[in-house]
Amino acid sequence: MPGLMFEDFEVGRRYDHDGGRSVTQFDNIWxxxxxLNTQPLHSNIDFAERNGLYGKPLFNSMYxxxxxxxxxxxxxxxxxxxxxxxLDEIDFPKPTFAQDTLYSRTxxxxxxxxxxxxxxxxxxxxxxxxNQRGETIASARRTVLxxxxxxxxxxx
Amino acid sequence: MAGLYxxxxxxxxxxxxxxxxxVTLADSIQYACMCMDTEPRYLSEAWAAKNSPHxxxxxxxxxxxxxxxxxxVTELTLGTTLGNxxxxxxxxxxxxxxxxTLRGVTTILGKxxxxxxxxxxxxxxxxxxxxxxDEIVARCTRRGMMVTRAYKSVKA
Numbered sequence: 278m279p280g281l282m283f284e285d286f287e288v289g290r291r292y293d294h295d296g297g298r299s300v301t302q303f304d305n306i307w308x309x310x311x312x313l314n315t316q317p318l319h320s321n322i323d324f325a326e327r328n329g330l331y332g333k334p335l336f337n338s339m340y341x342x343x344x345x346x347x348x349x350x351x352x353x354x355x356x357x358x359x360x361x362x363x364l365d366e367i368d369f370p371k372p373t374f375a376q377d378t379l380y381s382r383t384x385x386x387x388x389x390x391x392x393x394x395x396x397x398x399x400x401x402x403x404x405x406x407x408n409q410r411g412e413t414i415a416s417a418r419r420t421v422l423x424x425x426x427x428x429x430x431x432x433x
Numbered sequence: 434m435a436g437l438y439x440x441x442x443x444x445x446x447x448x449x450x451x452x453x454x455x456v457t458l459a460d461s462i463q464y465a466c467m468c469m470d471t472e473p474r475y476l477s478e479a480w481a482a483k484n485s486p487h488x489x490x491x492x493x494x495x496x497x498x499x500x501x502x503x504x505x506v507t508e509l510t511l512g513t514t515l516g517n518x519x520x521x522x523x524x525x526x527x528x529x530x531x532x533x534t535l536r537g538v539t540t541i542l543g544k545x546x547x548x549x550x551x552x553x554x555x556x557x558x559x560x561x562x563x564x565x566x567d568e569i570v571a572r573c574t575r576r577g578m579m580v581t582r583a584y585k586s587v588k589a
Contacts, residue, residue: 298469311464312496312503313452315511328586330515338517339499340468346495347468355471356480361494364523364573372516 280355283398283425286385294348294381302375308340336373345406345415348381360422367417378409397422436513439554439579446541452504453536456492464496492529497571501562504537515578523573534565552584
């Protein structure tokens, strides 16, 4: 199922994404390895028990954010995304830990055509991550460039 | 611990980070999979050859950002942070492709002591990611909670 094109996005509409993703301490350590992140607060349980605010490893917030956004792509922009223009107002109101389950929802904040290029348009999303207790654990504004139906040469 | 304490941060200080890393197609595919992100522009060479203006897979921008967040840890926050509070102003001025080599540079934007907890304070960072041609590929600001030397570990 392909993602939505510029014309398909309704400003104000909220999408609750299916699935959900439980996160583990293996994820946390592997993420540190992949990103050269030497922070023991994420990858060293012994250190986190002795020094962390919560007495256990904090789940990497960049990974939390990446899962929250990643879970939106299948329903929203799969194959129609042309570029990620930027993100802003990224917040982590509550910490995430191993064994938490992350759900995502996305609201369409704005849709802006580009007068100079009718084959593309900008969509601004508000992404939210919610854990198994219904607490918001991450939120961000994200602006992407997507295809328009009028775009020529597309092969979907 | 190798990171800096709250007292050590000086506004305007610039830290080029030692760790650098070549990123590969495998990194992008694995990252997208780890984040439940089905976007073919990060996953499929066949799709990218046919549909991407670049004609090839682009490295997942949130992987690029995560790597830039990762490489700053060793010099700045290793064992001296309590967590990441928020981020903003994220942009990706140049795309990253398999085979590019990325490194990070961090500028200290400012700091503020906690008014209620003398053992910690807030530091504002500007993180830049650069490729082998010294082009900026990712940029963001970040607010982190850093400990002072007075911080006592949880189980001390």
